[in-house]
Amino acid sequence: MAEIAKGDVRPFYLVHGDEEYEREALVSSMIKALVPAQTRDFNLDVLRAERLEVLDFFQIYETYPMMAESRLIVLRDAEALTTDQCRGLERVFATPVETSRLLVVGQKVDMRRKFFREFSRRGRALEFRPPYDNQVPQWLQRYAKRQGVKIAPAAVQLLSQYVGAKPRELVSEIEKLVSFVGVGQPITASAVEQVAGITREASVFDLADALGKGQGKLAQKLLQKFLSQGEEPTRAVAMVTRHFQLLLKAKGLIDQSLSRDKMAAELGVAPFFLPGYLEQAQRRSAAWLWAGLSALSEADWRLKSQGRRQEHLVLDLLVTKLCRKH
CATH class of the missing domain: 3.40.50.300 (P-loop containing nucleotide triphosphate hydrolases)
Structure with missing residues (x-):
């Protein structure tokens, strides 16, 4: 242009x-x-x-x-x-x-x-190619600017983590958020939590945290909360997988004496979320995370190959495996 x-x-x-x-x-x-x-x-x-x-x-x-x-x-x-x-x-x-x-x-x-x-x-x-996961925040900011929408950095990060690299769904969420906050009003992380269905009780942080503590019943409850919000089982597994991958990366950054802003940039998350990642990464061993990723990969394969009739069984077994590996 x-x-x-x-x-x-x-x-x-x-x-x-x-x-x-x-x-x-x-x-x-x-x-x-x-x-x-x-x-x-x-x-x-x-x-x-x-x-x-x-x-x-x-x-x-x-x-x-x-x-x-x-x-x-x-x-x-x-x-x-x-x-x-x-x-x-x-x-x-x-x-x-x-x-x-x-x-x-x-x-x-x-x-x-x-x-x-x-x-x-x-x-x-x-x-024009769809954004990669680490490019979604920049994509959202460009889209919001083009539409004349103000969106807080924490809201960008939260929406990026929730929806992922799906431009059509991202646009739909932005439209819903604009209607919710009102034209001309900024979109906050709180608004994203309310509109996009990301609640404190059903966040990916809490699900990963429950799995790490071996709290099987709580993990099952949070997972079902995801699914009741219309989340696809494979998407829920993908969100936890990405979270585990970020925790592994965070473990590798902890001993590098980096500033918090630098660590957040390396992880591709907003500084607002960094303490949660660091706390979880320090509490878990790399061996546990790798074992968890293996179980998640197996669950993803089973969900995609065995059809909807086996969804609950596959997810139940996944939670059981992850909690046993605590």
Whole structure:
């Protein structure tokens, strides 16, 4: 967008990737920047690959803009373009029209295909991938800023840990939180706890803590609390697995004489949560954590391979194993 704002406009743009929210935000911004609102009805055409006729495309592409310097054609679902369609469209490279811009949008675009390689070479290709777990806080902050939403760092971290790298669910939670706190009001960690269903009684910290102390009945109760809130069993196992992995990493950091901020950054958690991780990490042996991860891995495999009928049995056995290893 910075290039376009400076007047450096390319004839071809390819915007693709599985991360639809940032991808579509860019597409929307590009349309606004490239086609003035007052002439958009005349100079913006949106086409879809599955219904694309190459001859019709060129009739639009070669049409002179009306009351504007250029026109924009948006071609969506690029991954659905057939080989014949791509061959036909390649003519734009030989005879590009100076007053037309082509914006191709897709999800899983195969950049090995000649058409997309050439498109990228002659224009600009931008890929949007879903964030990794450690990138979720930054993703949330960018999204919130774009929406004009204020969100506290502790709320960002809590929401990141609860939802994980699932942009669609993150956006849904942000929308619910905005409705809860009111437009223009900041989102706090307390609001996340109330809206996202993360309560003190059913936090991943408490579940891991109960398992570490061998408190099987309490661990079962907290696990059932997760599930009653609509949490998928595999997701609950994944949350505890990630927590155990962070505890192992925390054990390795404790003896390194790092500042608290540095340790929090290394773990990828907010400083607000660091004391809890350190306290749990110091109380557990590395051997116990590794054994726990092994049991969690086995439970994850069984949940995915044995179906819903075995969920309660698998989870009961998991809690029993983890508590025995205390």
